[in-house]
Amino acid sequence: MSGRQNDYRRSAGGYRDRSRSRSLDRNRPRDRDGDRYSSNSGRNGRDYRDNRDSRDSRDSRDYRDGRDNRDSRDSRDSFRDSRYSREDREKERSPAKSSDPGKGSAMDVDKTSTPPPRKVPISLDELIKQKQQEKQALERPKFLTKEERAQLALERRTKEVEVQKKTQDLERQQRLEFDAKARAEVHDNNRYGYDSRINARDRSERDRSGKANGDGRKESGDTDSVSSGIVLGDKEIDLVKKRYMGIEEKERKIRKRNDKKFVFDWNADDDTSRDLNPLYTHRHDAQLFGRGHFAGIELKDVKTKDQFYDKLMASRRTDAETARKDELGDLALQRERKINYADRHWSDKPLDQMKDRDWRIFKEDFNIACKGGSIPNPIRRWNESIIDARVLEVVDKVGYKDPTPIQRQAIPIGLQNRDIIGIAETGSGKTASFLIPMLQFIYDLPKLNEQNMVHGPYALILAPTRELAQQIEQEALKFAVPLGFNCVSIVGGHAVEEQAFNLRNGAEIIIATPGRLKDCLDRRILVLNQCTYVVMDEADRMIDMGFEADVNFILDALPVSNLKPDTDEAEDASKMTMAIDNDSNKKYRQTTMFSATMPSAVERLAKRYLRRPAVVTIGTAGQAGETVEQRVEMITDENKKKNRLLELLKSQFTPPIIVFVNQKKSCDMLAKMINSCGLRATTLHGGKSQEQRELALSQLKSGKSDVLVATDVAGRGIDVQNVSLVVNYDMAKNIEDYTHRIGRTGRAGRSGVAVTFLSSYDAEVYYDLKQMLQKSALATVPAELRNHEASMTKGGVGGRRRGNDEF
Numbered sequence: 001m002s003g004r005q006n007d008y009r010r011s012a013g014g015y016r017d018r019s020r021s022r023s024l025d026r027n028r029p030r031d032r033d034g035d036r037y038s039s040n041s042g043r044n045g046r047d048y049r050d051n052r053d054s055r056d057s058r059d060s061r062d063y064r065d066g067r068d069n070r071d072s073r074d075s076r077d078s079f080r081d082s083r084y085s086r087e088d089r090e091k092e093r094s095p096a097k098s099s100d101p102g103k104g105s106a107m108d109v110d111k112t113s114t115p116p117p118r119k120v121p122i123s124l125d126e127l128i129k130q131k132q133q134e135k136q137a138l139e140r141p142k143f144l145t146k147e148e149r150a151q152l153a154l155e156r157r158t159k160e161v162e163v164q165k166k167t168q169d170l171e172r173q174q175r176l177e178f179d180a181k182a183r184a185e186v187h188d189n190n191r192y193g194y195d196s197r198i199n200a201r202d203r204s205e206r207d208r209s210g211k212a213n214g215d216g217r218k219e220s221g222d223t224d225s226v227s228s229g230i231v232l233g234d235k236e237i238d239l240v241k242k243r244y245m246g247i248e249e250k251e252r253k254i255r256k257r258n259d260k261k262f263v264f265d266w267n268a269d270d271d272t273s274r275d276l277n278p279l280y281t282h283r284h285d286a287q288l289f290g291r292g293h294f295a296g297i298e299l300k301d302v303k304t305k306d307q308f309y310d311k312l313m314a315s316r317r318t319d320a321e322t323a324r325k326d327e328l329g330d331l332a333l334q335r336e337r338k339i340n341y342a343d344r345h346w347s348d349k350p351l352d353q354m355k356d357r358d359w360r361i362f363k364e365d366f367n368i369a370c371k372g373g374s375i376p377n378p379i380r381r382w383n384e385s386i387i388d389a390r391v392l393e394v395v396d397k398v399g400y401k402d403p404t405p406i407q408r409q410a411i412p413i414g415l416q417n418r419d420i421i422g423i424a425e426t427g428s429g430k431t432a433s434f435l436i437p438m439l440q441f442i443y444d445l446p447k448l449n450e451q452n453m454v455h456g457p458y459a460l461i462l463a464p465t466r467e468l469a470q471q472i473e474q475e476a477l478k479f480a481v482p483l484g485f486n487c488v489s490i491v492g493g494h495a496v497e498e499q500a501f502n503l504r505n506g507a508e509i510i511i512a513t514p515g516r517l518k519d520c521l522d523r524r525i526l527v528l529n530q531c532t533y534v535v536m537d538e539a540d541r542m543i544d545m546g547f548e549a550d551v552n553f554i555l556d557a558l559p560v561s562n563l564k565p566d567t568d569e570a571e572d573a574s575k576m577t578m579a580i581d582n583d584s585n586k587k588y589r590q591t592t593m594f595s596a597t598m599p600s601a602v603e604r605l606a607k608r609y610l611r612r613p614a615v616v617t618i619g620t621a622g623q624a625g626e627t628v629e630q631r632v633e634m635i636t637d638e639n640k641k642k643n644r645l646l647e648l649l650k651s652q653f654t655p656p657i658i659v660f661v662n663q664k665k666s667c668d669m670l671a672k673m674i675n676s677c678g679l680r681a682t683t684l685h686g687g688k689s690q691e692q693r694e695l696a697l698s699q700l701k702s703g704k705s706d707v708l709v710a711t712d713v714a715g716r717g718i719d720v721q722n723v724s725l726v727v728n729y730d731m732a733k734n735i736e737d738y739t740h741r742i743g744r745t746g747r748a749g750r751s752g753v754a755v756t757f758l759s760s761y762d763a764e765v766y767y768d769l770k771q772m773l774q775k776s777a778l779a780t781v782p783a784e785l786r787n788h789e790a791s792m793t794k795g796g797v798g799g800r801r802r803g804n805d806e807f
């Protein structure tokens, strides 16, 4: 069906409805003017007609528009009818109300006055709009003034209170009734008096009602206080009772989280069982650890206490049983002796009775840790070692009574011709720990003579600084001269010719700095054709100073025919101590490295030149000497630093004192300042001639100078006896240098103090320094450092890489 036909039908439907309503109108009674009463009966017939006309016109418009509004029109018609009828009723009512005879009827008014404006029924759209507006108005939040809100809240509260009061009254009423009933029942049951409980309840009831009165007074009872005008609260009354009647309230034990699981109502003092039971009075103290104790029982105690049973048993024994008992007793005694003997401390045992356990205890006692296979046992005493008697004689002459921890472990390994990486704190005798096996090694080699001295030295010691090399030379000479060996140092700052002259008679041991040695090798002043023992002292420093290439050059100049195999054989002492071939006395090359700090950069060197090295660590790697008290002061201001330095130098510290700075010019400036204060200061840095450097050091050692102001040139290995104070006027740029600097004091078991001025420019080392101070028993971390952000995480790079002695 087409839309047009549909619309037509709908409009026809609408027409049928209208004709039906007209026929209904025809049946209605007519008014005075002959017009028919309609739903708008208050109006004249013209109104009605008009209405009808307008409706018709609307219908015809609907028809024209062809809109599908049949349903809405039906509802509109019915609604309009209802509106007409309501308005009609009102109109009918109004003339009746004003039926004043004087005024005339509404009809009359209509006739006389101007006709009222025609009332047009409200359209459906408007009506819907109106309804929506009303609805929106209702939904819209209404603003209330403060007073209105207060008023509302008051009303609400009043209502609540009323309800509450009502329920309370009701409850009270019910309770009173219940009590009265109960009292009557009890009275009936017990004629002789009131139940005390009811009395008490009455009292409490009265108390309660007294409180309910709101003034804290009791209705009856405390008449005294009321009469005296003093009002006492409950707490006060309790206190008065406590004071005058001696009533003590037991404090309730409050159970805490960590308390035992079971909490009893009684106190420990109330427990009487203790006195009655001997088990509790003589408690057995269980000792589960320690010698002489078996499963927590002291055997000796048990023996003395059990005499009663012993006597009893003895009286019952036969002779044979007694003999057997004695036999068993002897056996037990022997066993006990054996246990006690085996449990002796290692120092009470001869060497051949030392067990693995003893060696473990021994190593723990000296903080010795080793890595690598087939490590020999450490040395307990010099005379127990396999060191040649003549070398031991020299050791005794030098005055070393007992070996230091690093010497205890490194010397026996060195004597096995094993490669070693030795890490031990500053001033712990590392020099002797590589010198002694070296001397023993050379001792087994043919003496140097006119023929073989041209092939160069047997042993080579490399050191990062001239001063350290010279110091090692002096230490080596102590041992070498009595043994008839020659030592020569080859360091920068001296004429090469002079050094060539020193080498004219040959030297079993050469101590050198890498730069100058390379020069000598380049110039053919020296060859290393028979060098089979190499020591790199402070190897990390050499790499740090940029000597790695020189070191590689030197080590590559060594003969390769006696290189150790990179197999397990390198750990086999019996093979490594043997000559390589029977025809010659050639030995395997032995390479060792020693330092107090071993950063990972050294690994590269170790991997290239060391074969299956044994790693010996004393204490913790990179740790300062345990006898050094480390103090850190946060000072950034230069003037304050100077004042503090002078203050320290004038305090209880006795010379020699070493002050470390980071720049050459600071050395001279500080030395001047110290000299002007009456102390004798000398300087040591890379800008000075070698003679001046050696003079400065010797003056400090001899006591001609009180204070040495130095750069890191003096930071490593320099051994000046009895340095009481080291001041880091400028903090070292990395923790390794700091460790070596402060290691100039507290050497060889003596105590010393290291004071460091830390500034905000040193944030790179805050973390490492904090860790180091925390590990030391003699150091406290200042709060500024502990809480500083930079000390929380490891930041910055390691030390500065520098070329040859540029300090």
Ligand SMILES: Nc1ncnc2c1ncn2[C@@H]1O[C@H](COP(=O)(O)OP(=O)(O)OP(=O)(O)O)[C@@H](O)[C@H]1O
Binding pocket: 399, 400, 401, 402, 403, 404, 407, 424, 425, 426, 427, 428, 429, 430, 431, 432, 595, 596, 716, 717, 718, 719, 743, 747, 748
């Ligand atoms: N067994 C020993 N008994 C007594 N003193 C010793 C012993 N061994 C070494 N010394 C002394 O200890 C001091 C420090 O020794 P050494 O210079 O070898 O220490 P170091 O560990 O090399 O120190 P650094 O790491 O600073 O170079 C020296 O004066 C040395 O004479």
